[in-house]
Amino acid sequence: MKKLFFLVLLLNISLLLAQETQTAKEFQDSLNKEYENKEESPLTEEDFKLFKGLDFYPINDKFVVEAKFVRTPNEKIFKMKTTGTRLPEYVKYGELSFSIDGKTFKLNLYQNIKLIEKSGFEDYLFLPFSDLSCGKETYIGGRYIDMKIPKEDTVTIDFNKAYNPYCAYNHKYSCPIVPLENDLQIEILAGVKKFHD
Numbered sequence: 001m002k003k004l005f006f007l008v009l010l011l012n013i014s015l016l017l018a019q020e021t022q023t024a025k026e027f028q029d030s031l032n033k034e035y036e037n038k039e040e041s042p043l044t045e046e047d048f049k050l051f052k053g054l055d056f057y058p059i060n061d062k063f064v065v066e067a068k069f070v071r072t073p074n075e076k077i078f079k080m081k082t083t084g085t086r087l088p089e090y091v092k093y094g095e096l097s098f099s100i101d102g103k104t105f106k107l108n109l110y111q112n113i114k115l116i117e118k119s120g121f122e123d124y125l126f127l128p129f130s131d132l133s134c135g136k137e138t139y140i141g142g143r144y145i146d147m148k149i150p151k152e153d154t155v156t157i158d159f160n161k162a163y164n165p166y167c168a169y170n171h172k173y174s175c176p177i178v179p180l181e182n183d184l185q186i187e188i189l190a191g192v193k194k195f196h197d
Helices: 004-022 025-036 045-050
Strands: 062-073 087-102 104-114 125-129 143-148 155-159
Touching: 087 125, 087 155, 143 155
Parallel strands: none
Antiparallel strands: 062 087, 062 155, 087 104, 104 125, 125 143
């Protein structure tokens, strides 16, 4: 299970690198290519045979937001709950505040303690979130966006690049559960939709 977890982490890192340099459309295309590749795909054998591509919302600039970043130093390390028994250690790294439709929202950014020990991944940050579309059009457990440590006090969050955890496709994976404080009281109609109805 540990080996599988690190494989998932490394695949998430490749998503992060893609997110940093690609447009939302390019990112979504690369995600589909990953899922079409049997070596990388989290899909079950049965689903893989029928896979024609992930279902995304149309790309929408409304969900590309400028967020104010506030570093929150001296946070305590905690064990993040997962869909399995694994309890990976994270620390809250900072907060992102932004507005959509005139309403203000806040999300916490997290840093994986094990991952920052790996060369090249010291600036990797994890942005899990859930919203009012969860369980309707999107995965009930929420979605993820990967980020890097901001160099300035404003950052862009592109929700069109939101993707599902692997456990949305296959129960053999153990995925971090979105912390309650990252539940948004708005429908984020952007990014990938749920896989099964």
